[in-house]
Amino acid sequence: GVNYASAGAGIIALSGSELNLYNLNVRKMVVMGLAPIGCAPRYMWEYGTENGDCVEPINDMSIEFNFLMRYIVEKLAEELPDANIIFCDVYEGSMDILNNHDRYGFNVTSEACCGFGKYKGWFMCLSPEMACSNASNYIWWDQFHPTDTVNGILAANIWNGEHTKMCYPMHLKDMVIQKAK
Secondary structure: OOOOOOOOOOHHHHHHHHHHHHHOOOOEEEEEOOOOHHHOHHHHHHOOOOOOOOOHHHHHHHHHHHHHHHHHHHHHHHHOOOOEEEEEOHHHHHHHHHHOHHHHOOOEEEEEOEOEOHHHOOEOOOOHHHEOOOHHHEEEOOOOOEOHHHHHHHHHHHHHOOOOOOEEOOOHHHHHHHHHO
16 A cells, blocks of 8 residues: 655655556555644644644644545546545544543543653653553553554544544445445
8 A cells, every 4th residue: 555644655646656556456445544643742742832732734734635635536436447445534533532532531632641741742752661551541642643542443433434434435344345245
């Protein structure tokens, strides 16, 4: 697959990469959008936000990127016969968790479980001794990454929309079932 979070990838490369995969006879693809990067402890520390507020200009870029990605994926699905392409908006799923953290059992929403500095976003986690005692109460593991609990919720959403719909036009489970038929 192609990791669009890497420095060398971009929206313009999306359609070319997907077309290359299609030319290699790949017909089923899942394209992941960006998370609310502006809510990561590192950026909240770096931009000096107060009260755990996300950095909106960074989140706005994630929203725009995801909007364009979803549009490109929809167009590719129309243009490529027999292609089945799903777009999963990680921003939507992550914001559902952040906005409804009590429902999911999180009581620490802006500070990382492991790190140093304000929001534990200044310096990365260097050893297990730096980590909190119960990571399942935290949304963020370190400066940039969510905890395993958050990843499990997002995975359930990708599979079947268990908590919130974030994949379009279908969930991964629907794609798998289609293949089996």
